[in-house]
Amino acid sequence: MIAIVVRSARLLAAHWPALLAWMLGGTLAHYLVLELASLVGARTALGGILLLPLAALCLLVAYVAMFLVLRDGMRKLRSLAPLPEDARARRKAFLDGILGGILPFVAFYTAWGFMREDVVSYINGAFAWQFQWGLSAAVAGADYDTSGTIDDLGFDPFTLSLLLGAFVARWLHQRYRARLPGWTGVAAVYLEALWVYLAAYLVKDALGLLTAWVDGRQAMVWLADLREGLVGVLAPLGFLWDGVEWLLGEAGGLILLPVAWLTIAGVIYGQAVRAAAPQLGGRTVERWRSRYGTIPQRLRRRLADLGESFVGRFRPIGRALVLMWRAGPVLIGSYVLLSTVVTLAEQWGLIGISRLLGPHDYRSFWGPVFVALTLGVSVIIEPLRVSVVAASYDETLDRLSAVDSEAEVQTAGGSAPGGELDDEVVADAAREQDKGDEVVRNAGA
Numbered sequence: 189m190i191a192i193v194v195r196s197a198r199l200l201a202a203h204w205p206a207l208l209a210w211m212l213g214g215t216l217a218h219y220l221v222l223e224l225a226s227l228v229g230a231r232t233a234l235g236g237i238l239l240l241p242l243a244a245l246c247l248l249v250a251y252v253a254m255f256l257v258l259r260d261g262m263r264k265l266r267s268l269a270p271l272p273e274d275a276r277a278r279r280k281a282f283l284d285g286i287l288g289g290i291l292p293f294v295a296f297y298t299a300w301g302f303m304r305e306d307v308v309s310y311i312n313g314a315f316a317w318q319f320q321w322g323l324s325a326a327v328a329g330a331d332y333d334t335s336g337t338i339d340d341l342g343f344d345p346f347t348l349s350l351l352l353g354a355f356v357a358r359w360l361h362q363r364y365r366a367r368l369p370g371w372t373g374v375a376a377v378y379l380e381a382l383w384v385y386l387a388a389y390l391v392k393d394a395l396g397l398l399t400a401w402v403d404g405r406q407a408m409v410w411l412a413d414l415r416e417g418l419v420g421v422l423a424p425l426g427f428l429w430d431g432v433e434w435l436l437g438e439a440g441g442l443i444l445l446p447v448a449w450l451t452i453a454g455v456i457y458g459q460a461v462r463a464a465a466p467q468l469g470g471r472t473v474e475r476w477r478s479r480y481g482t483i484p485q486r487l488r489r490r491l492a493d494l495g496e497s498f499v500g501r502f503r504p505i506g507r508a509l510v511l512m513w514r515a516g517p518v519l520i521g522s523y524v525l526l527s528t529v530v531t532l533a534e535q536w537g538l539i540g541i542s543r544l545l546g547p548h549d550y551r552s553f554w555g556p557v558f559v560a561l562t563l564g565v566s567v568i569i570e571p572l573r574v575s576v577v578a579a580s581y582d583e584t585l586d587r588l589s590a591v592d593s594e595a596e597v598q599t600a601g602g603s604a605p606g607g608e609l610d611d612e613v614v615a616d617a618a619r620e621q622d623k624g625d626e627v628v629r630n631a632g633a
Contacts, residue, residue, distance in 0.1 A: 189522035189523075189526060191583055192522060192526055192579050192583050195262075195582060195583060196526075196575045198261065198579075199261045199262070200575040203258055203261065207254050207574060207575070208567065208568075210250045211250055214247050215563055215566070215567055218244075221239060221242045221246055222243050222306060222309050222310060222313065224239060225239035225242075225310050225313075225314075226310050226312075226313025226314045226316070226317060230314040230317035230318045230321070232336060233339030236310065236314060237339065237341065238350075238382070240310060240385070241381045241382045242378070242381070244293070244303065244306065245286075245377070245378070245381045247293075247297075248286060248289055248290065248293045248294075251289070251452070252285040252289055252456055254570075254574045255285070255453055256285060256456070258574065259578075262578060264582050264583075265457060265581070265582050265585060269457075286377050287377060287380055288458070289452055289456050291384055291455075292448070292452045292455050293452055294381070294385055296448045296452065298388040298389065299392075300445070303388065304392075307341065307389070311338060311340060314338045318332075322334075341390070342390075350382070350386060351383050354382040355383040357379050358379040442528050445527070446523060446527035447512065450520075450577055450581060451508045452577075454505075454507065454508025454511055454512070455505055455507075458508060515584040515587060515588065523576070526580075527576060530569065530573050530576055534566070537565045537569065538561065541561060541565070545557075
């Protein structure tokens with residue numbers, strides 16, 4: 189953990205002005221887009237919903253920029269993937285980072301309730317505009333029609349049509365990208381964000397309906413009765429039951445949040461180190477790769493096109509998870525502990541500033557001040573969090589390189605212990621996999 193702390197401090201000290209500027213800009217843009225979406229949504233539901241994904245996209249752009257700003261200070265990552273020389277290559281790396289990060293970021297954004305907060309803010313803002321316009325119309329003696337406005341997201345033909353249209357347009361751009369002008373990459377980012385945003389929101393709603401359905405089943409009633417019966421007989425079991433529920437809930441948040449951030453960083457940085465990305469190994473994986481190589485080339489090309497449209501979006505996430513798996517529990521546990529300290533610092537920062545400000549009336553003071561206070565502390569803490577994530581990712585690459593080098597030295601004189609495949613066979617299979625990945629990337633290009 190000391191190595192991660194040292195790397196984090198160096199990255200933050202060297203780049204904190206740029207990190208702070210990007211975070212401040214992303215937060216401000218996120219707020220302004222939500223206000224614009226509320227204004228437009230009060231007039232037309234289509235315009236408001238089309239603008240909503242841009243709010244999350246503003247924050248994603250800020251985070252991608254912060255991660256890429258830190259890239260030149262990450263020693264191991266820079267050795268694997270040197271920084272692009274010209275401005276065009278840098279813009280392409282930035283665009284690739286955004287496209288690759290949309291899916292995991294929106295999933296994280298949805299799971300932690302930020303998307304729901306955006307939708308609530310959008311609806312409340314739109315209703316506020318309609319109230320003002322309706323009041324003005326009433327004073328003037330005119331009619332005010334609100335049909336076709338706001339329209340909360342849900343499983344309806346309107347939302348599903350938007351999702352399908354955005355996905356098809358994104359697929360067409362991906363397929364014919366080589367024939368299109370370069371500026372269409374910006375449209376591709378928006379289309380990707382739009383369909384992923386709508387899909388994540390619908391999945392979140394579906395999971396909520398499923399959870400409500402499960403909670404209403406007779407089995408859950410029996411489980412509640414069983415708990416009450418056990419507590420009635422042995423009171424300590426009730427405390428134990430509640431303690432286990434609390435521990436699982438808290439541990440899930442403390443562990444999953446840092447892992448989600450490291451996954452996002454792995455996807456963003458993985459766009460630069462795809463050639464050196466970790467691969468799953470072992471006899472089973474190699475056997476499936478060999479079988480895949482026997483498929484006719486034309487069919488493999490079709491499968492590659494299909495995989496790039498669907499599975500290809502999840503491949504960077506899988507690589508990031510494999511990277512964490514190979515890093516081992518000690519390194520990941522140290523990172524999770526350090527991330528928890530950062531989260532605790534954010535909470536204590538809010539408490540400390542509120543104590544310094546002293547007691548005030550809620551409506552006249554804390555109502556408007558608390559939102560600004562929360563955003564201000566978040567803008568300061570997020571560069572620290574990003575530095576910790578980037579430093580942990582770089583430390584993970586460093587540790588894995590050392591482990592791989594040691595394994596090469598140990599197996600240089602013969603085959604690996606435990607009946608593993610011959611090194612030459614594994615190398616051939618890896619080369620075939622790299623060729624397959626290149627076909628996929630060229631198809632997407």
